Amino acid sequence: MSAPALRYSDDQFRSLFEPRGVIVAGASTHPAKFGFTALHNILANGFPGRVFATNLEGGDILGVPTVAEIEQLPDGEADLVFVCTPAGANESVLRACAAKGVRAAFVTSAGYGEAGEEGRAAEARLVGLCEELDILLAGPNGQGLVSTPASLCAQIVAPYPPAGRIAIASQSGNFVSSLMNYAVQSEVGISRAVSAGNAASLTVGDLLSWYGRDEETEVALGYVEGVADGRRFYDQVRAVSEDKPVVLVKGGMTPGGQQAAASHTGSLASEGRVFEGAMRQAGVCRAATIEEAFEAAATFATQPLPKGPRTIVITTAGGWGVVTADAIWRSSLELMSLPDDLRASIDQKLPPRWSRSNPIDMAGGETRDTIPEVLEMVASHPEVDAVVYLGLGIQSNTARSLMTGRFYPEYGLERIADFHRRQDRRFATAAAEVSQSTGKPVLTATELALVDPDNPGPATVRETERLCYPSANRAVTALEHMWRYSQWRSRRGLSV
Amino acid sequence: MPTLSEADSKKLLAAQGIPVPPEEVVSDPDGAAAAAARIGFPVVAKLCGDGIAHKTERGLVRLSLADEAAVRDAAAGLLAAATPEDGPVGVLVAPMVSGIRELIAGLVRDPQFGPCVMVGLGGVLAEAVADVAFRVAPITRIEAEEMIDDLVAQAVLGPLRGEPAVDRERLIDVLAGLSALAGDPSVVSVDLNPLIVSGGVPVAVDALVEVAGAGAGAGTGSGGTR
Numbered sequence: 186m187s188a189p190a191l192r193y194s195d196d197q198f199r200s201l202f203e204p205r206g207v208i209v210a211g212a213s214t215h216p217a218k219f220g221f222t223a224l225h226n227i228l229a230n231g232f233p234g235r236v237f238a239t240n241l242e243g244g245d246i247l248g249v250p251t252v253a254e255i256e257q258l259p260d261g262e263a264d265l266v267f268v269c270t271p272a273g274a275n276e277s278v279l280r281a282c283a284a285k286g287v288r289a290a291f292v293t294s295a296g297y298g299e300a301g302e303e304g305r306a307a308e309a310r311l312v313g314l315c316e317e318l319d320i321l322l323a324g325p326n327g328q329g330l331v332s333t334p335a336s337l338c339a340q341i342v343a344p345y346p347p348a349g350r351i352a353i354a355s356q357s358g359n360f361v362s363s364l365m366n367y368a369v370q371s372e373v374g375i376s377r378a379v380s381a382g383n384a385a386s387l388t389v390g391d392l393l394s395w396y397g398r399d400e401e402t403e404v405a406l407g408y409v410e411g412v413a414d415g416r417r418f419y420d421q422v423r424a425v426s427e428d429k430p431v432v433l434v435k436g437g438m439t440p441g442g443q444q445a446a447a448s449h450t451g452s453l454a455s456e457g458r459v460f461e462g463a464m465r466q467a468g469v470c471r472a473a474t475i476e477e478a479f480e481a482a483a484t485f486a487t488q489p490l491p492k493g494p495r496t497i498v499i500t501t502a503g504g505w506g507v508v509t510a511d512a513i514w515r516s517s518l519e520l521m522s523l524p525d526d527l528r529a530s531i532d533q534k535l536p537p538r539w540s541r542s543n544p545i546d547m548a549g550g551e552t553r554d555t556i557p558e559v560l561e562m563v564a565s566h567p568e569v570d571a572v573v574y575l576g577l578g579i580q581s582n583t584a585r586s587l588m589t590g591r592f593y594p595e596y597g598l599e600r601i602a603d604f605h606r607r608q609d610r611r612f613a614t615a616a617a618e619v620s621q622s623t624g625k626p627v628l629t630a631t632e633l634a635l636v637d638p639d640n641p642g643p644a645t646v647r648e649t650e651r652l653c654y655p656s657a658n659r660a661v662t663a664l665e666h667m668w669r670y671s672q673w674r675s676r677r678g679l680s681v
Numbered sequence: 682m683p684t685l686s687e688a689d690s691k692k693l694l695a696a697q698g699i700p701v702p703p704e705e706v707v708s709d710p711d712g713a714a715a716a717a718a719r720i721g722f723p724v725v726a727k728l729c730g731d732g733i734a735h736k737t738e739r740g741l742v743r744l745s746l747a748d749e750a751a752v753r754d755a756a757a758g759l760l761a762a763a764t765p766e767d768g769p770v771g772v773l774v775a776p777m778v779s780g781i782r783e784l785i786a787g788l789v790r791d792p793q794f795g796p797c798v799m800v801g802l803g804g805v806l807a808e809a810v811a812d813v814a815f816r817v818a819p820i821t822r823i824e825a826e827e828m829i830d831d832l833v834a835q836a837v838l839g840p841l842r843g844e845p846a847v848d849r850e851r852l853i854d855v856l857a858g859l860s861a862l863a864g865d866p867s868v869v870s871v872d873l874n875p876l877i878v879s880g881g882v883p884v885a886v887d888a889l890v891e892v893a894g895a896g897a898g899a900g901t902g903s904g905g906t907r
Contacts, residue, residue, distance in 0.1 A: 448891065
């Protein structure tokens, strides 16, 4: 299925995401103003291209000599303008920029569609102007954009995330920040991120659509409240799903039926139900919350897709496994029964008190090499599609208590603490290695990822460029998103 | 929005492969009795006309009529209940379709997504239970199957209290038929409620088709489309 045509060319999208140079229009000397922050963020995060700035008084800001008028800037050096000027000034700013060869504008100025009838009229004029000038218009009233392949941080908010393969498009600028904060914390990085603001011209659907073609992006992540044209949005995200996963959060569900109709069908056709059905049909992974959305996207970006639902839980303690098994039962994943040959192989590695069923509870019977060996046996078994591994980091947690007690490092405590910490690093590495060698998802979950991120277990998971899930339930939710998408693809004859 | 009579609605649906009961529309009590004898007892009798949308609420459905006398009585009562606003009416005589499960299916034109097909648990509790799934039309058979899979109460679709499982292929036929009707701009909405599952086959025992424009079935095509 082909996507609806975008109103902007690939060249214009490249001007937005990979500009040779950037103009900050309305740069400010005051460090609390957006016009300062935007310039600061572009300069401070290593953008390698030329950076220009305008300021009515001229003078130097952060080492950039500003000019009062865009006309004073050289021709053809900047592809992108980041507009911080008041709405009233923007027509002349954009006309001057177009004359200098600018092909894309991010307009952060407020006073448009969000500001009553007059603002809506101004927004319509802004859209018309950019069409006339053939400039891609992002915003207005947006917080900015990030493009890590270009080391570009053109935004009035924080943070600048690590580079990665997740691309974000959001109707809420603050959710862009939230998602990028998760990226900073988890070290699962971002390729592009755009706060669409009022999305007067460039919509979240347009951005997701382009991310589908973007070679720097492996998974597209969107936040929308309303979509102006549902059918177009459906066609756009469906076309992306055929290439790569789309994760979506929709805010602002309306309850109940909306169509007062003679028919039962009509009264059941609430906005939420129709939207849900359309997104499932389009292969989109709907997430209920922002953290679920990030974790689903991070999983797509870092784990291979499961080929089937058959999941095995490996745990070093009983209760964790039981609750994780419950979560799998509630999902569309399958808590598979342990194949006989796999049970026999594990019998060779563990004393008889282990669970001998799925979840595989080692019940404290493991020795130095057991966990990497069992991970390898389980993941490489042909009937197994996915593995959830629990219990990483507990040895290092013990080590931490030894190291902070008053007896350390005497009584052999240093040696045993080192051993514990080394073991967790080995286990985290093994989980990533067996996932890679078998081409199957292996998800590691521990609350230590949140409460003690420096614990060598979760810290090593981050070094292997994977997500350490803060709970088994959240790992199961992320895995289910992958399985649903995998199924959507295979049912349509698409590669998995 | 004008509607088609139940009988005309079902003709339109049957042409799309949607199972409907064999039924007759007659004009008087004697005709009803004769039709019932041909169909076989017990039967159901309903007042039938283009403008009649809420039969149950108005007491215009008579169930489990076991002999000709009962059919005659019921038909006379139904015809007497017609109001001038109902326009030309007749009596629809149909076999009692028995089954403990009622499903619902339909077609709506959504302001955001255009024509959408729906399936769910039906009957008088359909709106209260709201176990339904929508898809944007047209749908493939795979998509029809996925929307059936979306229903929460999957156990209702399996073998149940001595009745066989719902024949998914036949239910997919129903959804495919609705999807095909989405391509006809004169069809604004379709409501199949209930689809009674009889011997595993979902049968549309009631149907309501809304059509665009003034005359029923005029097919002028502008109203209700995107």
